[in-house]
Amino acid sequence: MTINVSGEAAIAGVANTEFSKNSGVSELELASVAVRDAIADAGLKPSDVDGMTTFTLDNTDEIEIARAVGIGDLTFYSRVPHGGGAATGLVHQAVMAVATGMAEVVVCYRALNGRSGHRYSSGVAGPLLTSDAIHWGWYTPYGLMTPASWVAMYTQRYMHLAENVQDAMFEIAHVQRQYAAKNPAAFFYQRPFDRADYDASRPIVSPFKMLDCCMETDGGSAVVVTTAERAKDLKHPAVIVKGVAQAAAADMESMTSFYRPEIARIPSMDIAAKMAYEQSGLCADDIDAAVIYDAFTPIVLWQLESWGFCDLLEAPKFVLDGALRSDGRLPTNTHGGQLSEAYIHGVNGVVEATRLVRGQSVNQPAKEVNNVLVTSGVGVPTGGALLGRSD
Amino acid sequence: MSESLVSRIKPVLGLDNKWWWDQAAEGVLAIQRCQGCQSLRHPPRPMCDQCQSQEWDFISASGKGTVCSFTVLHHPKFPGYDYPLIIVLVELAEGTRITSQLTGCEPDEVDFDMPVEMVMQRDADGFQLPYFRPSQ
Amino acid sequence: MTPEQTKAFEEKVYTFVGKPIYTGPRRGYDDVNSAMIRQWCEVMGEKNPAYVDQDWAEKSTRGHLIAPPAMMYAWTQEGYKVASEGRPTDGQVEMVKFFDSYGFSGSLGTNVDQEYFAEAKVGDAIFEESVIESISEQKTTARGIGYFFETYAKFTNQDGVLLGTQRFRVFKFIPPQQEEVTPASSDTLEIPTRVAAPRGQDNKWWWDACDEGKILIQRCASCGALRHPPRPMCGVCQSTEWDTIESTLDGELFSFVEMHHPKFPGYQYPLLVGVISLAEGTRIIANIVGCDVKDVEIGMKLKGKVERVDEKTILPQFYPVNN
Amino acid sequence: MNTLNYADINIGDKIPNLDIPITASLISCAALATRDFEPCHHDKAVAQGMGLPDVFMNILTSQALMARFVTDWSGPEAVMKALKVKLGAPNVPGMTMTVSGEIVEKDDAEKSIKINVTGENNIWGMHMSGSVQIALP
Structure with a gap:
């Protein structure tokens, strides 16, 4: 690596909008509020911002938001494809921009009326006008056409190879709901569930029950990235981006990489982990807490393996030992995650990871938190970031 | 002015703009006003974009303005x-700009800074939108 | 149909206009009762306490439970006979059979307009008086060629209080597949098939x-x-x-x-x-x-x-x- | 359960959408609850003989769902004045119907409001459209 971006950039501000099932406002307004509040959280002014990043999926133009919020001249803007796979990709783009001087203050945002507007759970059976219609055509005639069903296919294979997978899936859903029950911003605030509720929840696609699946949310999240230098003098202690990577492993299809030798794992995330660890000089032992993309419960298991917290096929044991709990080895998704806080395509996870490093999570673990992992959606090209305190 | 059988392309109405077109339907040329800083x-x-407030109301514009720029389609x-179609960018007396159509005027009579005033145009299908004409 | 056949058909069919559907007002088999209301509410997901919560209802402005107004027409329905033996003959059935005999066998309810004037209470008897109010001229629609007929019903209780009225509009038509040359319209209902794979150059x-x-x-x-x-x-x-x-x-x-x-x-x-x-x-x-x-x-x-x-x-x- | 006040309702107000999953159970049980025993609403073979893929929803159920949608929102002291339904594409099992509504008229003398209601299913589109009129305190 000729240029190492580790330590060059920092997250200075974060914000979420209110999360709901029906925001009653436009996606432009959600995005504007998240962006405004993240800039304010950083102690900056809208006119300080000169870069913006978002998802290709996002419906709101950068310049629309810039004009609404009163942002000044932009010298950098970029979009990342692949749905939730873009979550930390926004930070990745922003870090590269500030590390190279293309911009100094970059706002990363994502806002969607994901419940009251277009619902991703409705699958790809509708009129599909995108260029990947041919791709989905290999699956739709058989009825395999929802995100849950694609991930379930990997999961069944994982269950065939590993032990106690369903119990571990419950543990993940349950731990996260317990976090959410204590998070006033979470959709499922004060609404815990137990194993009987889990077992009785509606079957979606084997082996997924309703409570294995993330929700659909109206809301927005934003993150302000600036140089480590500038972040020093801002409102909150700088949260340094120590490592950040994007990866799409060979032989990949969007959500349906069913043709690799083994499918019960996430090779793209293996690559992202290797890159981020190399940049940062950190290893799994250095990571104190995590925000792991959780569209469905088992994807957390595979990512724990990718990032080296346990061996291949050992994640269920790791999880069932209580690792993800507040007093565990790796408190994870302390906001409730996308299963129980809100589904903002993982950007609310970047917000939470930042808060964990700052010591501001509503479920802040008792132990010292120096370094936090945050990841993007998997099954698609993905990525991850390692955030930590400045030394 | 001839009435076309086919109607013009209508604006898409969303949460941020429907109220404005509703006002136009009532004959009002509305200008959004920030309740935080009155801009x-x-x-x-x-x-x-000045004070980041989400609170707003609106005022009813006088409809008076001047031509800031224009083009003929x-x-x-x-x-x-209806062609030739004169589209004007009007600097309203209140200070904001609006893009509209100029009526009651030949293409070669339009000029910069020309005083204009709003008239509500009602299409055959009932759709209402503000036009401008030379001040009388 | 030939113009002569159409003429003969129309001459007869329009004589149904104005005919009562039942002889005299017809009383619903069951008077308004909480069991049928509760079952109806259960299925419809209806939680309105005005229909099912006695305690609430007593304290409400009305002071008593009411039947859901949208149940008005349910009280006088014929019942299981319709499935087991077929609908018993009445003025409307007679007319429908005549339509069918000329090939207008398709049947599609298109509009129901109800107006309500008083709320029915538990214990009320419901009486229906209906008439064939109108038959349209011949129409060609996406479903086929046919006629709209409209029935008009008045619902009253045991005291003769008018509870509501109803207009029910039905389209009786020749199903397109029986027509010699009418191609299936794009609007015709189709049995859903699987979502097909789009076929492009590479696949x-x-x-x-x-x-x-x-x-x-x-x-x-x-x-x-x-x-x-x-x-x-x-x-x-x-x-x-x-x-x-x-x-x-x-x-x-x-x-x-x-x-x-x-x-x-x-x-x-x-x-x-x-x-x-x-x-x-x-x-x-x-x-x-x-x-x-x-x-x-x-x-x-x-x-x-x-x-x-x-x-x-x-x-x-x-x-x-x-x- | 509170009931909305007439004075607080404005023309143009929207009622939050309601999604109703259409199942064979809902169709057949609701037909029976409305005492509509036409076989096409509970016997799949009969419905298929009519060219439909499965049993389909009867009109009295569509009316009931439209009424429920409005009074869920208005509260129980609302008095139903009129209900008008125009039927479109059938509701068959496997679909989801989204019901939505908007206040279009207010009558100060009667303290009644008119709500335009539509129910659109995700496969064939508009199932029902019409209006419900209610009087409010």
Whole structure:
């Protein structure tokens, strides 16, 4: 690596909008509020911002938001494809921009009326006008056409190879709901569930029950990235981006990489982990807490393996030992995650990871938190970031 | 002015702009006003770019203004519009700008800074939108 | 129909206008009662306490429970006879039979307008008086050629208080398939079929072969590597030259799911989808059929057959191989 | 359960959408609850004989769902004045119907409001459209 971006950039501000099932406002307004509040959280002014990043999926133009919020001249803007796979990709783009001087203050945002507007759970059976219609055509005639069903296919294979997978899936859903029950911003605030509720929840696609699946949310999240230098003098202690990577492993299809030798794992995330660890000089032992993309419960298991917290096929044991709990080895998704806080395509996870490093999570673990992992959606090209305190 | 059988392309109405077109339907040329700092803005947006407030109301514009710029459309011709079509960018007396159509005026009579006033145009299908004409 | 036949038909059919449907007001078999109201509310997801919560109702402005106004027409319905023996003859049935005898056998309720003047209470008897109010001139619609008829009903209680009125509009038409030349309109209802794969330059040949009953596997003409799904270039040697081999459809189950929710029209549930490793070495996605989900396991041997699964779709389906 | 006040309702107000999953159970049980025993609402073979894929929803159920949608929102003291339904595409199992509504008229003398209601299913589109009129305190 000729240029190492580790330590060059920092997250200075974060914000979420209110999360709901029906925001009653436009996606432009959600995005504007998240962006405004993240800039304010950083102690900056809208006119300080000169870069913006978002998802290709996002419906709101950068310049629309810039004009609404009163942002000044932009010298950098970029979009990342692949749905939730873009979550930390926004930070990745922003870090590269500030590390190279293309911009100094970059706002990363994502806002969607994901419940009251277009619902991703409705699958790809509708009129599909995108260029990947041919791709989905290999699956739709058989009825395999929802995100849950694609991930379930990997999961069944994982269950065939590993032990106690369903119990571990419950543990993940349950731990996260317990976090959410204590998070006033979470959709499922004060609404815990137990194993009987889990077992009785509606079957979606084997082996997924309703409570294995993330929700659909109206809301927005934003993150302000600036140089480590500038972040020093801002409102909150700088949260340094120590490592950040994007990866799409060979032989990949969007959500349906069913043709690799083994499918019960996430090779793209293996690559992202290797890159981020190399940049940062950190290893799994250095990571104190995590925000792991959780569209469905088992994807957390595979990512724990990718990032080296346990061996291949050992994640269920790791999880069932209580690792993800507040007093565990790796408190994870302390906001409730996308299963129980809100589904903002993982950007609310970047917000939470930042808060964990700052010591501001509503479920802040008792132990010292120096370094936090945050990841993007998997099954698609993905990525991850390692955030930590400045030394 | 001839009435076309085909109607003009209508604006898409969303949460941030429907109220403005509803006002136009009532005959009002509305200008959004920030309740935080009183600044005016157009076209409508959910947040004030001066003070970032989301609170707003609107004022009814006087309809008086001057031509800031203009263009005359000849080609291509879309059904539902009358050509040559004079499109003006009007600097309203209140300070905001609005893009509209100029009526009651030949293309070669339009000029910069020309005083204009708003007239509500009602299409055959009932759709109402503000036009401008030379001040009388 | 010839113009003469139409004339004869219309002469007779318009005589039904103004005829009462029942002789005299007809009383509903059951008076308004809480059991039928509760059942109706349960199914409709109706939680309105005005219909079901006695305590609430006593304290409410009304002071008592009421029947859901939308139940008005339910009270005087005929009942199970309609399914077991057929609808008993009345003025409307007589007219409908006459329509049917001229081929206007299609029947489609299009509008119901109800107005309510008083709320029915538990214990009220409901009386219906109905009349055939109008029959339109002949109309051609997307459903076919036919006539709209409208019935008008008045609902009263035991004290003669008018509870409400109803206009019910029905289209009686000649179903299009009975017409000699009328092509099926795009608006005609169709039995849903599976979501088809779009056929583009790189995959049309594969689906065309599937329609012919063959499952092909793309083979690089340069290095011989097999690949699926089809792509225009060999990922091994970058050649764009290729041919195909036909799969024997001998396979082994690599992974599978059972789809529960959401359910899509055009698919039969339970629905099993598998990733199958073919003997040739490539994998294919297809449905697993001919066995119970509890008997399906990863590694099981499968044999595929190319079969028609609905009116528009031909697909490979994989069956367990019994050793 | 509170009931909305007439004075607080404005023309143009929207009622939050309601999604109703259409199942064979809902169709057949609701037909029976409305005492509509026409076989096409509970016997799949009969419905298929009519060219439909499965049993389909009867009109009295569509009316009931439209009424429920409005009074869920208005509260129980609302008095139903009129209900008008125009039927479109059938509701068959496997679909989801989204019901939505908007206040279009207010009558100060009667303290009644008119709500335009539509129910659109995700496969064939508009199932029902019409209006409900209610009087409010």
